[in-house]
Amino acid sequence: MAILLTSQSRVIVQGMTGNQGRFHSGQMVAYGTHVVGGVSPGKGGQTVDGVPVFDTVREAVALTQADASIVFVPAPFAKDAAFEAMENGIRLLVMIPEHIPVQDAIAIVTRARDLGAVVIGPNTFGIISPGQNTKMGIMPNHIYKPGPVGVVARSGTLSYEIAFSLTNAGLGQTTVVGMGGDPVVGQTFVSVLEEFKTDRDTQAIVMVGEIGGSAEEEAAEHIKSLGKPVVAYLAGRAAPPGKRMGHAGAIIERGRGTLESKEKALTAAGAQVVTMPWQVAEAVSKVLR
Amino acid sequence: MKQYEYLAKQTLGSYGIPIPPGKVVDNPEQARKAVEEIGPAALKAQVLVGGRGKAGGIRFASTPSEAAQLTQQMIGMDLKGYTVERLYAEAKLDIDQELYISVTTDRNTKEPLVMASRAGGIEIEDVSDDQIVRRYVDPRVGVEPYFGREMASALGLNGTIFKEFADLVVKLYRIYQEKDAELVEINPLTVVHGHLVAADARLNIDDSALFRHPEVQRIEEGSELERKVHEIGLAYVELDGDIAVMANGAGMAMATLDAIQYFGGRPANFLDAGGGASVEPTAQALGVLVSMHPKVIFVNIFGGITRCDDVARAILQVKQTVGIPVPLVVRLVGTNETEGVKLLADAGIAAYSEMAEAAEQAVKLAGEGR
Secondary structure, X not given: OOOOOOOOOEEEEEOOOOHHHHHHHHHHHHHOOEEEEEEOOOOOOOEEOOEEEEOOHHHHHHXXXXXXXXXXXXXXXXXXXXXXXXXXXXXXXXXXXXXXXXXXXXXXXXXXXXXXXXXXXXXXXXXXXXXXXXXXXXXXXXXXXEEEEEEEEOOHHHHHHHHHHHHHOOOXXXXXXXXXXXXXXXXXXXXXXXXXXXXXXXXXXXXXXXXXXXXXXXXXXXXXXXXXXXXXXXXXXXXXXXXXXXXXXXXXXXXXXXXXXXXXXXXXXXXXXXXXXXXXXXHHXXXXX | OEEOHHHHHHHHHHOOOOOOOEEEEOOHHHHHHHHHHHOOEEEEEOOOOXXXXXXXXXXXXXXXXXXXXXXXXHOOOEEOOEEOOOEEEEEOOOEXXXXXXXXXXXXXXXXXXXXXXXXXXXOHHHOOHHHEEEEEOOOOOOOOHHHHHHHHHHOOOOHHHHHHHHHHHHHHHHHHHHOOEEEEEEEEEEEEOOEEEEOOEEEEEOHHHHHHOOOOOOOOOOOHHHHHHHHHOOXXXXXXXXXXXXXXXXXXXXXXXXXXHHOXXXXXXXXXXXXXXXXXXXXXXXXXXXXXXXXXXXEEEEEOOOOHHHHHHHHHHHHHOOOOOOOEEEEEEEOOHHHHHHHHHHOOOOEEOOHHHHHHHHHHHOOOOO
């Protein structure tokens, strides 16, 4: 199986007629995702690669029974798009845009909690379930394969690097989830680990973290009771304090969010912590043996 | 985006939070006039670093001529790597008590967090937990006056200060929300002649929300080079090593620095060329690295949305136009890898496929490592 996203998920694309939306809709369809519709206000009635475009999420859901949405609209409009999706019954929401104001992210995440909706992102590469031939995101299609490893990451390209190294080592994936690089995102390592815990096909979990915040430390508490082996790799060893390393969340502020405290907590919880990305696959092979 | 103290104070003042009288000055004559007007004053360097006082960035002037003299000394001085360009001359306060208050976003609970303490005047990280009152805000509810009263009560305040504090919490939360603040902090929040006054203030605005705040003054931080690369729209941080680095994606860029350090080298910068950058911005970014005169340039690309042939073209473009006068190590895998590697090979550049090997080679060429 997989977590959160399965072959049953019926997906709409908000912002489908934009450059990114159009390109990635095509990539998702090519991978096998059930893209049942798109939403672009004022573009209703058009089609993109044969998929119908609607003016509103309300219409799209009524006519396609969509239950998941991936959002490509520009950041200033992302809150509106997210609320439109959630208020119309969408319960899996992938927020691709970066630079969404934190206050907007708080509003989105709070509403999702109340409704029981799952928000992935913002500022994420999305989610992919290789064994289900489905993805909602902007990740390259060819680097994954079905298998027993669950992956949860904060960063896109770094997770590609690691997923591809797993694939090359013959270690396929159940689901790969990108939490997103912003300070406030819908998922935590804890919430994703909880999903992997109950997925019987996931036999080992890879956590790809980084400096900043304390999401990794919180996850450590949880790993003890997980009952599945965890391999963790964290980026930012060489990062100086007080500097934002690209992601809004990746910053060591006044001594908080250092790599040392994260690695220490994870190791103490029984996770296998590796120091370099190319050591992940070997560590996973070992814990699976 | 961090705001200078005097701008943060202006914002506090506009929301009705009491601030001391003050004037921005950038020369001795202005400082003289300011002190004639407001009386004995603190002259505070307006720089975006903490710990100004200890570093000599806050001086006291009791007379106009003393203010002129001190200003002469302070303007142009170096404060933790920042040049002091202006001072904030602020009426000296007769302080009875120092408190602390801030509103920020808690990433784990994904809620606003109000923190307060009676132990003000020092960094909140140095205050023990039992001296801090923490209250989370339900974003659906916001901060009503009762919230402020409960905090004042938890701090053990009473009388006039109790009422003023409760009122201030409401105003500070409004600033946090209406200005899209990442942090709004008053430290110390002082008691002067029985009333609260904000003696120092910090206000950091969420960069992603600037589009809806035309009123917020844009303040550029960082070195000239950092500003230049930010203008291209890329994330860049200067470091103190000599191996220049470009990677695609923030996580990859961080991992690349880690890899260089792992093999004993010293990275010169963090540069995220973007998750899906095309030829032109990639070439611009590479041009910046060349201009840094590093010992080695290391390009580490995992082509997902980024296409390896685009990266190869960018490299060749820079090689043919400005030239690349230092050793170049390229690691190129992923989308359109074969085309990219061939383009580079035809120009005499060998590309690596393993990140570890490439990083080790970059460190070796820089004459570093173990």
